[in-house]
Amino acid sequence: MMNLSQVEAFRAVMLSGSTTAAARVLHTSQPNVSRSISQLEKAIGLQLFERSPGKLTPTEEGLAFFDEVQRSFLGLEKLDEAAGKIKRFGTGLLRIAAVSTIALGLLPRAIKRFTQVYPDVGISIHMGHSSVIAQWIDAHMCDMGIVSQLSNQAISGEPDVLYRINSVCMMAKGHRLAQKALITPADLAGETFLSVAKPDWGRAHVDRIFDEAGVTRKMNVETSYGSIICSLVAIDMGVSIGNPLATLDYQKDAIVTRPFEPAVTCEGLLIYPKGRPTNRLVGEFTKVLRQLAQEECDAVQKRQDTAGV
Incomplete structure (x- = not known):
């Protein structure tokens, strides 16, 4: 059976062009690289290189096998990226639910601003009535919800005011x-x-x-x-x-x-799943959302002042 170190040696040779250069990349010796390549060929039953003094030339089988290796290593790199996201942001996916007033305007603009700083974060958007969103939050189906006013019976946690503005x-x-x-x-x-x-x-x-x-x-x-x-x-x-x-x-x-x-007062309220640990990703997005909500409330007031109110 082939092992990962043998495949890494083969890939390093293909990318660097020689066993000597591959040894430098892998922080090992040239004989170790050559030995790993020979063991890999024996394990998979393919001749990966034509050998001449001081030179390795990939065979057709070697080139085809390299394509498969590259696809596999791309998958490993994606797993590494995913692990990095989880380390930095918990799940690496932000699930947001909002009422239509927010979901079709303020929320997309906040997401655009947020992704300029965190372009690799996954975001899932859901829209519904306040009572439905409260149910999603209680069931931990979403990481945060943006709702209008709710009765005390509709939520399990204390809502956080995002904005308050007159109709x-x-x-x-x-x-x-x-x-x-x-x-x-x-x-x-x-x-x-x-x-x-x-x-x-x-x-x-x-x-x-x-x-x-x-x-x-x-x-x-x-x-x-x-x-x-x-x-x-x-x-x-x-x-x-x-x-x-x-x-x-x-x-x-x-x-x-x-x-x-x-x-007639309008409110936007933030609600979160009860009992869930603080998520840095949610915290960072909330900061952006709050700033933008304040800017847009200020813009509304400025427009009214300009109109002579």
Whole structure:
């Protein structure tokens, strides 16, 4: 049976061109390299080199065998890289779950920034409702989750606030309300209103605000996804009240936002599997995510200030 040292000697000769050079690479003697090559040929039943004084020339069998050796060593190098990742970052794979508002905007931008520093880290992205993400986290299916507000019964650990920002009124560019610096419930009387679905957090709060103001809206469309609401607003299907971070990718072209009062607060919360040891990879990504979330919240405020609010 051949062994690894024999294969390493053969590979070193093929790569360096001679047994003498291979001996230097392997930190051994030239006779040891020659002996290993002869033993390998005997073990596999192939003549790997044509021998002439002071020279080894690979045979056709030797070249074919070298191709297989290279593929095997490439696999070993990948295993070595994987071990390095595990040593530096735990599993070397970051599994992130997020609600759609974050998964389709802030999260991809954070991943892009993160991979500029850690290009070899694997990342798996999952999207779902807050309650579903909480279940994934409790089951240790994901390393971290980014959710909106949750009931105490929905999570097993204490959530960590990523951001807290006031909702805005969203409308298509050119809408009559875009001339106003501040939107109130009375301004939306009779307007087609795109709402989050009734079970979702925030729906009851917003409905109560309009009920207390005695304002009636046209409500024919509802959805659980803020990204869908933004798309509908962008094509002038109606107005809505929602998370301003979800509108950042739309505002330049299609959506205008204005502050809304009474204030409706939006939160982004980080949740982690209970009882799992601290993962450096999760910690490093969280730092990037926090910095970007702050930058985007600041950008929202600056845009409102620029609009004269």
